[in-house]
Amino acid sequence: MKVVLNNIGKKYEGREDFTLRNIDLEIESQDFCVILGPSGCGKTTLLRMIAGLNSISEGDLYFNDKRMNKVPSKDRDIAMVFQSYALYPHMTVYDNMAFSLAMRREQKSVIDARVREAAELLQITNYLHSKPSDISGGQRQRVALGRAMVRKPKVFLMDEPLSNLDAKLREHMRVELVRLHKSLGTTSIYVTHDQTEAMTMATKIVLMNEGKIQQAGKPEEFYNKPANLFVARFIGSPTMNIFQGRIENGQFFAKDNLFKVSPSAADAEAVKAFEGQPVSLGIRSERFLTTATDENVEVRVDVVEMLGKEKILYANLISGDELVISVPGHLHFEEGQSYKFGLDQGALHFFSTETGERINI
Ligand SMILES: Nc1ncnc2c1ncn2[C@@H]1O[C@H](COP(=O)(O)OP(=O)(O)OP(=O)(O)O)[C@@H](O)[C@H]1O
Numbered sequence: 001m002k003v004v005l006n007n008i009g010k011k012y013e014g015r016e017d018f019t020l021r022n023i024d025l026e027i028e029s030q031d032f033c034v035i036l037g038p039s040g041c042g043k044t045t046l047l048r049m050i051a052g053l054n055s056i057s058e059g060d061l062y063f064n065d066k067r068m069n070k071v072p073s074k075d076r077d078i079a080m081v082f083q084s085y086a087l088y089p090h091m092t093v094y095d096n097m098a099f100s101l102a103m104r105r106e107q108k109s110v111i112d113a114r115v116r117e118a119a120e121l122l123q124i125t126n127y128l129h130s131k132p133s134d135i136s137g138g139q140r141q142r143v144a145l146g147r148a149m150v151r152k153p154k155v156f157l158m159d160e161p162l163s164n165l166d167a168k169l170r171e172h173m174r175v176e177l178v179r180l181h182k183s184l185g186t187t188s189i190y191v192t193h194d195q196t197e198a199m200t201m202a203t204k205i206v207l208m209n210e211g212k213i214q215q216a217g218k219p220e221e222f223y224n225k226p227a228n229l230f231v232a233r234f235i236g237s238p239t240m241n242i243f244q245g246r247i248e249n250g251q252f253f254a255k256d257n258l259f260k261v262s263p264s265a266a267d268a269e270a271v272k273a274f275e276g277q278p279v280s281l282g283i284r285s286e287r288f289l290t291t292a293t294d295e296n297v298e299v300r301v302d303v304v305e306m307l308g309k310e311k312i313l314y315a316n317l318i319s320g321d322e323l324v325i326s327v328p329g330h331l332h333f334e335e336g337q338s339y340k341f342g343l344d345q346g347a348l349h350f351f352s353t354e355t356g357e358r359i360n361i
């Protein structure tokens, strides 16, 4: 099912301002759409509006061509998994999963088939007769998913379903959820504040901040072409290095003339349009060149972190501004020493310092 949000806004009663505004979004039927953003940006609010658990203050919500604004939650053909996926402690896993179907007075044979099918997919068949207290956190999480799956919803809504799990289990469940989505093909909308989850799971990411969409698109677009400074800083680890400076003669001059760099031919025209204006230059840690070029940046390396295949250098410009550089693990760097690095011209991100918007295409 296709989910379309048309200029959606939310104003909670008793609040001065809109919590969400001007949300335009199209989620295709096979999408695994991840809604990403910092705490309080309105992710849960948005998901609950799609679920019919929050009213919609303005704009239109469509499932395929049908306007859903006034359709009650129970008639929306959705299933939602919450962060606190409370299972009924006195019921077996089987009964927990069967519960919603039993409430709808489905036939016993239908219920049994659906529960077993979901259990099989989630690999919890062996625990169907256990109580929630006798299985692990990850297994409980799968029961919560199974409970939603047996209803065969048209849209699957998940609000931080993995946040209660430890790092290793979370990684494992991430892969399982992607696998599950591939085999079920149900439109999925998944809320998280974890950029790694978004980058690894999503077919489409929607990054929000302060109730507005900052960028929507494929994961690699976020990494390679962040639409503004907020996106640039939010996506990627280590965080993208950002330098303040200005454009003169079509070149970027860092603050205090600490270094300069020429944009690539592809970026030259867009950058030239900002002649004389303050501009922020972004470059990811892995796009520094260890062989000197015509345009170098000189840094002092404070800390070298050895990760095996790469080293992370925590460094300073003479101005004291900090930066992070990743280099291949076999290269040698001394803490306390100064080094020159080139900047990969094809990997420069230019932003207007005034608006934060991306300059180069
Ligand atoms: N029922 C409510 N009434 C009034 N304000 C609310 C209500 N629910 C949420 N808000 C406010 O709306 C804003 C967005 O909240 P929301 O829960 O959607 O954020 P979130 O992105 O899901 O955050 P988190 O990552 O912490 O879960 C917050 O400022 C919150 O205080």
Ligand SMILES: [Mg+2]
Binding pocket: 043, 044, 045, 159
């Ligand atoms: Mg939330």
